[in-house]
Amino acid sequence: MISRSRGRLVRGGILVAAALAILVPIAFAVGAADAVASEPTLVVTGSDGTELVAVPLDDDTEVVIEYTHSVEKTLVRDVYVAGDETLVMTRMEFSSFGAGLPSQAEVTERDGRYVYEPPPEEYATLHLKTGAVADHDLIVGDERYDVAALSGYGAVELTVERRISTPL
Template sequence: MTPPRPSRRLLVVAVAVLVVAVALATAAQAAASPVLVVSGQETGEELLVTEVDDGTTVTLEYMHSVEKTTVRDVYVVEGDSLRMTRMEFSSFGWGLPARADIDGRTTDGEFYITFEDRTYERLDVVPGTVAGHTLVVGDEEYDLVERSDASAVQITVERDRPLRTLLAYT
């Protein structure tokens, strides 16, 4: 005895549902707002997920271990990457740019240098209790030391979260 063949109508409906699901997933992907994700390097646990847009400023602020002065590494979200645009600092010393490298001073009197071609798909940071690493995303400030328990983190920009979420439930 031969097993019954599915009807043409059932096949047409199944294909239509599949086409609609793919179209919805594609639309969700295209309309998805990117998110900045901070996750533990060893565990992969997401410690911070926050929406960003292209052009959102992301600043990593910390105290220089030798000079004991504040350093700010300033990035801008561009697509799935973070582009470093400038570094701000208030003293010269070990691991900081030389006087010849500076581009100017901020209104607060800090030195700064600018960058054009430093783009990162992933930033690796080891937040330290002495350095007191803070992450500023737009106007929101996050204590990386507290969130990570002073463990290594990676910072990425993701756009495929809605598609991954949809596929996880199918």
């Protein structure tokens, strides 16, 4: 009876050792993946799922959607910053009041333009329908992207993903 218990213990010990031999490298691999630096990346995807733009973001990088208001024919800028895998709208800048612009909201005037600072709202996915009249541009830091042309004047989605940074 004692040998039988010992046999179970040994076999149980072997099973535990075998399980650890499998699980420990997996745990280290997962830990190593977490240790690799990842950075927020703005990703613009076309309606067919094609990735059109992928730009790494710093904590304070502004993401600006700039377009011409379809009725007023004036410049509008929607300004966002990256949250935790989200976009957070910080302000809207415009030159005249028109359809879809915050005419009843409290605005300030800066450099001849109206600035609306809405309560913070996070967007996991920002849906944007571009067009030839509005001619939407995306400005990230010092880079400008003609997302209207890149998407064939179609719909795009903007998301923030954590991507592994690649050294230069």
